[in-house]
Amino acid sequence: MxxxxxxxxxxxxxxxxxxxxxxxxxxxxxxxxxxxxxxxxxxxxxxxxxxxxxxxxxxxxxxxxxxxxxxxxxxxxxxxxxxxxxxxxxxxxxxxxxxxxxxxxxxxxxxxxxxxxVPRRHTSREPFGDEPVEEALLDGLRGAALAEGARLDFADDWRVRELLSALWDAGHAEELAPEVRAEIARWTAGVDDTATEGIPSYALGPRRYDGRAPVRDFPGAQRERDTAAVYESRPCLAVLGTHRDRPEDWLLAGQAMQRVLLQATLDGLSTSLSSQALEWPELRWLVRDPRSETAYPQIVIRVGYGPEIPATxxxxxxxxxxxx
The missing domain is CATH 3.40.109.10 (NADH Oxidase)
Structure with missing residues (x-):
C-alpha cells in the first residue's frame, strides 16, 4: 500500500x-x-x-x-x-x-x-512598557526553547548591561565597515509599501530618546515617523543558545527561536530580535552568559508588553x- x-x-x-x-x-x-x-x-x-x-x-x-x-x-x-x-x-x-x-x-x-x-507574530521595534513579565510566562518561554533542544537564559541586570555594551560595540564596528552597511542598506533603505521583502520604514520604529532597550539604527534607512520615543528602562532580554555550533545546530536554534516567539505571541507578549553583536565573532562571546549550560549564543530576544504593529x-x- x-x-x-x-x-x-x-x-x-x-x-x-x-x-x-x-x-x-x-x-x-x-x-x-x-x-x-x-x-x-x-x-x-x-x-x-x-x-x-x-x-x-x-x-x-x-x-x-x-x-x-x-x-x-x-x-x-x-x-x-x-x-x-x-x-x-x-x-x-x-x-x-x-x-x-x-x-x-x-x-x-x-x-x-x-x-x-503564526500570522500574529511580528517583530516589534516599538517601545515596550516597563511592566515586568510574569515569571510563569518566562518559564513557559524557557520550556519552549528546551522542547526544541535549545536553552533560553534571561538576563539579570548585570547581564543586561553586558549585552547592551556588546550591542553598542557591534554598532560601532558596523559604522567602520562600509561593505556591511551596503548590504544592510539593500534590505532597509527605500523599502516602500509595495515591496515584498526587506524592512519598510513603518516597521523601523521611532528613534530612541531615552531608555535602555536595544534599538538598531539601519544605515541609509528613513523611518516613516521622524520622532523619538522613550523605551523601557529595564528591558527583558534573553539569549537563546545551543550546545554545539554546526550548521544543523543553527537550524535547530531557528526552530527553537520561533517556538519561543510563537509562545510569546500567544501569551500576549511583544518580541524583537537582536543579532548585531552575534554577527561579529570577536563580540559574540561577550553575549554568552558564563553561567549558562550552553556554549554558543545564537540570538538575543527582547520580550515585553508593546503595541500592536503591522506585518512586514x-x-x-x-x-x-x-x-x-
Missing amino acids: TAPTPDTASLTSWVGDAVLAPSVHNAQPWLFRYERASGTLTLRADPARTMPHADPSGRGLHLGCGAALFNLRVAAADEGWEARVAARPDPADPALLARVSFVPGPDRDTLADLRPA PRRPVDSVLTVE
Missing part, C-alpha cells in the same frame, strides 16, 4: 505559513520544492539573499530558515500531519538545508496549538515554492 502524502493545496498553505517566519533584515532566504510522487519537501538557501559580509558564515540565514521550518511543522500538525525534518541531509550540497517528509500525525499534536500565533511584507508563495 502506498503511504499517504499531503496534497498540493495543503502543502502550499503550509509553506504560506512557513514564509511568515522572521529572517535577517526580512531577506527571506528560502526556496522550497515539493515532489508530489514522494511527498518530500526540500528547503534550500536562496543564493540571491545571502549576506557574505554581514552574515559570512550563513548562521543568520540558517536561523531564519529554521524558523520557517518550525512554522511549517506547526501548520502541518494543525492539519493532522507530522513533518519530519532531516537537517543538512547532504554534506556535498551545503545549499540543501533540510529535507522534510510527512506522515499522518496524532489526533492532536501540541504544536497545532501554536498555529493561531512577504514574497508570494508561488515565488518560493516549486511543485513537481
Whole structure:
C-alpha cells in the first residue's frame, strides 16, 4: 500500500505559513520544492539573499530558515500531519538545508496549538512598557526553547548591561565597515509599501530618546515617523543558545527561536530580535552568559508588553515554492 502524502493545496498553505517566519533584515532566504510522487519537501538557501559580509558564515540565514521550518511543522500538525525534518541531509550540497517528509500525525499534536500565533507574530521595534513579565510566562518561554533542544537564559541586570555594551560595540564596528552597511542598506533603505521583502520604514520604529532597550539604527534607512520615543528602562532580554555550533545546530536554534516567539505571541507578549553583536565573532562571546549550560549564543530576544504593529511584507508563495 502506498503511504499517504499531503496534497498540493495543503502543502502550499503550509509553506504560506512557513514564509511568515522572521529572517535577517526580512531577506527571506528560502526556496522550497515539493515532489508530489514522494511527498518530500526540500528547503534550500536562496543564493540571491545571502549576506557574505554581514552574515559570512550563513548562521543568520540558517536561523531564519529554521524558523520557517518550525512554522511549517506547526501548520502541518494543525492539519493532522507530522513533518519530519532531516537537517543538512547532504554534506556535498551545503545549499540543501533540510529535507522534510510527512506522515499522518496524532489526533492532536501540541504544536497545532501554536498555529493561531503564526500570522500574529511580528517583530516589534516599538517601545515596550516597563511592566515586568510574569515569571510563569518566562518559564513557559524557557520550556519552549528546551522542547526544541535549545536553552533560553534571561538576563539579570548585570547581564543586561553586558549585552547592551556588546550591542553598542557591534554598532560601532558596523559604522567602520562600509561593505556591511551596503548590504544592510539593500534590505532597509527605500523599502516602500509595495515591496515584498526587506524592512519598510513603518516597521523601523521611532528613534530612541531615552531608555535602555536595544534599538538598531539601519544605515541609509528613513523611518516613516521622524520622532523619538522613550523605551523601557529595564528591558527583558534573553539569549537563546545551543550546545554545539554546526550548521544543523543553527537550524535547530531557528526552530527553537520561533517556538519561543510563537509562545510569546500567544501569551500576549511583544518580541524583537537582536543579532548585531552575534554577527561579529570577536563580540559574540561577550553575549554568552558564563553561567549558562550552553556554549554558543545564537540570538538575543527582547520580550515585553508593546503595541500592536503591522506585518512586514512577504514574497508570494508561488515565488518560493516549486511543485513537481
